[in-house]
Structures are given as structure tokens and as C-alpha cells.
Amino acid sequence: MLESLLIIILLGPPGAGKGTVAQRLVEDFEVQHMSTGDMLRAEVSGRTELGKQIEDTVKEGKLVEDTLVSAVVKTGIDKIRTDGLPKVIVLDGYPRTEDQARSLSEFTGRDRKILVVVIDVPDEEVSARILGRRICTVCKKVYGSVEPGQRCTCGGELIQRSDDTEETVKVRLNTYHTQQAALSQYYRERVGQINGVGPINEVYKRVADYFLGLGIKKRRQ
């Protein structure tokens, strides 16, 4: 029985399938998903003070300032703790820098464990995937590829994310490689590697097996 907070950091280049894997983990396991990309885009589209401040940075695919992102994540984790929700959190897109990793360790206190799962995919493959993917404007479900005129199963319109352009992908991949080396060093012995090449069902199964191995509870079907 896992009682204290367990934080699992999903790492991998943009387009590695982290979002899809996380969606399915939430369906199958008693976990909470937090994606900083989704949270920051929500701030931008909601025209909040923070949203206006970070809009250009997010659109250019550059990293938002550490203190701003860490504050957003801290608020989310504090809420999960006070609401008594499942105590396993899958963090997607955070931390991306060593400073963020240090903040996470600090604001989550001692009563927690942090593990890292890296989904490995070569650069050429992720670029092709990103440029083909579409996202639902309503439920945010991600599709790897779509037919012309196709809509989401919820009826929503499927669009390309504004930061999924060729220019931005290059910037995001470079940024990822620089930061990833530092993070893997920071978490060292707490890092698990998953092969992210192949159909998403297979990649997901590898991650799900890893979760089962950690003793994370499945939801009752």
C-alpha cells in the first residue's frame, strides 16, 4: 500500500507520446496527471495575468521562467494533497531544468518519493510525429494523425497546436537535449528507461508494466 506521495516524472522529447501515455495511465491506474504544457497553455488561452506574461515564450517554444512554472506545479500538488486525491502523481513536462528539480524536491517536503521514467525516441521520428499530430479543441485528446475533416470522438474540432511548427520543434528538441542530460544526472539512480519506438499501444504497455512493477494500484474496471 502506497501512502505517502509518489511522484513519477515522465521524461522524453516532445512527441515521444508522453501525453497519450499519461492519458491512458490515468484511465488504468489510480494516479493524477499534471502536464505543465497543458496548464501553461490554459493560462495563455484564459488570458490570465500569468498567461499574458508567458504567451510569447510558450508560442516560441522556449522555456518559461523556472519560478513561474514551479509556482504553478506547487499549487497543483498542494491541491491534490488537500483534496485527498490519489497519492501518485504523474508529472508530464516538469521538471525540465535542475533548478525546477530542486524546487520540486523542496516544496514536496520529505514525505514523498520521486522517480523518473524516460521514454526514448530518436529525433527524426519525433519531428515527423509532432508535425502530423492534432489535438481536440474541446477535450484535448491527442491524435497521431488524422484524415481531412476528421473530428474528435467527442465531436470537437481537431487542430494543430500553435507550437507544433517545424521551427519550434527544432528549438524544443535542442532545449530538451540540453536539459535532459542535467536532469538524468540529478536523478541518476532513480531513472527508468522505456523504449519509445513502435506503436503507441506497445510503448504504453511497457510503461504500464513498469507501473505495475512499482506496485501502483490499477483502477477497478
Ligand code: AMP
Ligand atoms: P509541452 O506541452 O510540455 O511541450 O510544453 C509546451 C510549452 O510550455 C513549452 O515549449 C514551454 O514553453 C512551456 N513549458 C511547459 N513545461 C515547462 C517547464 N517545466 N518549464 C518551462 N517551460 C515549460
